[in-house]
Amino acid sequence: MRKKWKVAILLLTVISLLGGCFSEKSALEELGQEGKGKIKVLYYDEGSFYSDYGNNFNVKYPNIEFEVINTDQIYQDMQENGTTYEEEYLKFIGKHKPDVIMTGSDSFEKLAQEGKLYNLDPVIEQEKFDLDGYMPGLIDMLRERGGGSLYGLAPYFNASVVYYNADLFREHHIEPPRNKMSWKELLELSSRFSGLGSGDDQIYGLSDELGQADGMLFNVASSSSLRLLDAKGEKVTFNTDGWKNAVELTANAIRGKAVYTASLEPEKEGTMYFLQSEQFFKGKVAMMFGSAWLMSDLRNRPKYDSDIKEINWEFVTAPVDTAAPEESSFTVLDSIYAIAADSQNKRAAWEFVKFVNGPEMAKATSRSFRGQLPTRVDSMKEVDGKSMEPFYMLRPKASGGSLWGGSNVNVPNGFRMAFSNLLIKELKAMVENGKSAEEAVAAIETEGNAALQQAREAAKAKQQAGKK
Numbered sequence: 001m002r003k004k005w006k007v008a009i010l011l012l013t014v015i016s017l018l019g020g021c022f023s024e025k026s027a028l029e030e031l032g033q034e035g036k037g038k039i040k041v042l043y044y045d046e047g048s049f050y051s052d053y054g055n056n057f058n059v060k061y062p063n064i065e066f067e068v069i070n071t072d073q074i075y076q077d078m079q080e081n082g083t084t085y086e087e088e089y090l091k092f093i094g095k096h097k098p099d100v101i102m103t104g105s106d107s108f109e110k111l112a113q114e115g116k117l118y119n120l121d122p123v124i125e126q127e128k129f130d131l132d133g134y135m136p137g138l139i140d141m142l143r144e145r146g147g148g149s150l151y152g153l154a155p156y157f158n159a160s161v162v163y164y165n166a167d168l169f170r171e172h173h174i175e176p177p178r179n180k181m182s183w184k185e186l187l188e189l190s191s192r193f194s195g196l197g198s199g200d201d202q203i204y205g206l207s208d209e210l211g212q213a214d215g216m217l218f219n220v221a222s223s224s225s226l227r228l229l230d231a232k233g234e235k236v237t238f239n240t241d242g243w244k245n246a247v248e249l250t251a252n253a254i255r256g257k258a259v260y261t262a263s264l265e266p267e268k269e270g271t272m273y274f275l276q277s278e279q280f281f282k283g284k285v286a287m288m289f290g291s292a293w294l295m296s297d298l299r300n301r302p303k304y305d306s307d308i309k310e311i312n313w314e315f316v317t318a319p320v321d322t323a324a325p326e327e328s329s330f331t332v333l334d335s336i337y338a339i340a341a342d343s344q345n346k347r348a349a350w351e352f353v354k355f356v357n358g359p360e361m362a363k364a365t366s367r368s369f370r371g372q373l374p375t376r377v378d379s380m381k382e383v384d385g386k387s388m389e390p391f392y393m394l395r396p397k398a399s400g401g402s403l404w405g406g407s408n409v410n411v412p413n414g415f416r417m418a419f420s421n422l423l424i425k426e427l428k429a430m431v432e433n434g435k436s437a438e439e440a441v442a443a444i445e446t447e448g449n450a451a452l453q454q455a456r457e458a459a460k461a462k463q464q465a466g467k468k
Contacts, residue, residue: 028123028347037348038065039099045070056364057355064348069096082462084410086110099343100352101152106402108152108336109145117151118339123350124150133359133376137327137395142336144398152338153357156365156372160219160330161315161390162186163298164287165280168203172196177287179317179390183220186287186319187249191258193286202284204260206253209290211262211276213254214423218403219289221246222329223321226403228419228448233409236419236448239441247444248437251430260285264428266421277301281308289318291332292391293371299384317390324397331396415455422447 043049046068054066077088089107093116103111111117124131131139138157143150162177169176174192181189190205197203208215226242229235253259260279277297279285288294295315302310318330337356339349355361362379365372373391374380380388404411426444429435 028126028350036063037061037345037351038067039343039345039348039352040067040069040096041100041352042069042071042093042096042098042102045072053352053356053361056361057352060355061348061351064351069098071102078413082413082459082465084413086410093340097340097342099340099345099349101338101340103152103336103338105145105333105336108142108333108338111338112146112149112151116341117146118341118343118346120150120153120339120350120353127354129354130359133378135375135377135392135396137398138375141331141333141396141398152336153353154333154336154375155357155361156335157375157396158291158293158332158334158371158373159328159391159394159396160289160291160318162287162289162318163280163294163313163315165283165285166312166314168283168286174286176314177316179393180320180325181316182322183223183249183319187253187258190253190287191256194257197284202257204279204285205258206287206289207260207276207279207285209275209277209288209294211260211279212267212424213250213261213264213427214420216253216259216261217246217250217423217427220250221403223319225321225329225397227405228403229405229409229411231405233405233411236445236452238445238448243444244437244441247427247430247440251427251437251440254427255431264424264431266424267417278308280313281311283311291371292373295383296369296371314386315390317393320394326395327397328394329397331394333396412452412455412459414458415452418451418455419448422451 041049049066049068054068058064071089071092074085074088074092077083077092078085081088086107089103090110093101093111101111101117108117123129135157138154139150142152142154146152162181164177166176172193174189177186177189186206193203193205208219221243224242224246226240226246228238230237250259254261254264260276262276275294275297276285277288277294280288280298281301298313302308318328320326320328337353339346339353343349357375359376359379362374362376366374366380369380369383373388377392382388404416422444426435426440430437430440
């Protein structure tokens with residue numbers, strides 16, 4: 001009797017184990033024995049793709065072929081059809097049906113909402129792909145854009161920080177900036193330089209990379225998560241306390257020469273913009289608010305420009321919202337890699353996305369820093385002996401996004417420049433003629449809505465003309 005029970009228990013155990021094996025289904029089928037596959041990849045151009053990723057990937061997977069779909073065509077389609085990049089980008093994907101989609105944050109969100117991306121959660125769980133190595137908050141931000149699921153991964157990010165001339169602060173006995181300052185605190189600090197020098201030798205406390213008045217206003221506004229348009233993108237909503245405070249703070253800083261602006265004149269079509277790092281090198285600007293790309297200029301320019309002397313520069317985090325001092329609105333994901341939901345080559349596509357986002361690729365790229373920051377924290381601890389911690393210290397805002405709105409907002413061509421010129425006009429009126437912030441924000445909202453309507457009508461007319 002005991003033998004029968006033992007046999008029965010053994011059989012039940014075997015059946016249970018077998019049942020578990022048969023019921024456990026792989027998220028993605030494995031590649032064939034020879035590892036063959038072919039995938040369409042969306043990228044800037046074929047040469048850049050192979051240089052950045054393709055050649056390295058093919059060392060590991062020599063039998064996977066690529067068809068690179070050049071995104072430059074999107075800009076040509078915009079010009080011909082009078083449409084926005086967002087509109088043409090989505091049509092481009094529908095036409096070419098890539099397996100791997102390289103996308104920005106807003107397009108990524110829209111594609112995920114429309115069910116056009118493959119959910120990576122099952123395969124990540126199955127393969128125990130390391131998500132813990134990413135910078136804090138990054139995966140949360142991607143999940144938020146994907147409605148709770150993970151539809152893409154980003155190997156790099158860009159973020160803005162406050163660079164400062166340490167010797168200039170020391171020379172004038174002024175305390176340097178610190179991490180996690182608010183914009184109000186930073187502009188108050190920059191105002192301490194406004195009385196130093198005059199004329200061409202005037203010293204300004206702060207500039208951004210391009211020295212544009214509207215750009216500085218947008219920087220101030222971004223920390224407070226302000227938006228220029230309503231949720232549907234139908235009208236300008238500028239006459240608010242938040243925008244009034246941002247406009248007033250910016251105008252006061254420009255008027256008091258705490259902030260350097262290259263011009264308070266309207267922009268023209270085709271205007272060329274130049275980095276203002278020369279002002280920083282010459283000691284005419286104490287601090288610069290700029291992205292990681294600016295670091296490349298600061299590191300390399302003295303090597304090839306004989307008129308520029310190397311200076312002792314350091315950097316701290318971007319200004320924060322005092323209501324959320326551990327978060328940053330200045331973390332940007334330009335390149336998120338996702339897999340099309342209808343791809344017939346998901347396994348090969350996943351091997352590529354996994355490779356691009358793996359720790360090995362992050363370490364390899366960090367050895368030749370050109371402005372892109374690996375999203376994996378341990379990959380880049382320092383550059384030229386300078387700690388990179390200020391770039392990684394703040395969590396990216398999960399619900400962050402452009403001042404112009406999210407994925408559901410369609411800004412017509414021509415409106416951005418028209419609106420920027422409107423902002424410059426009103427800031428100039430405040431700085432030079434004493435116009436109040438209340439009057440300025442009211443005028444910006446009224447004239448902004450008129451400009452938005454005009455831009456929509458012009459875009460519609462161009463589209464209709466293109467159909468004839």
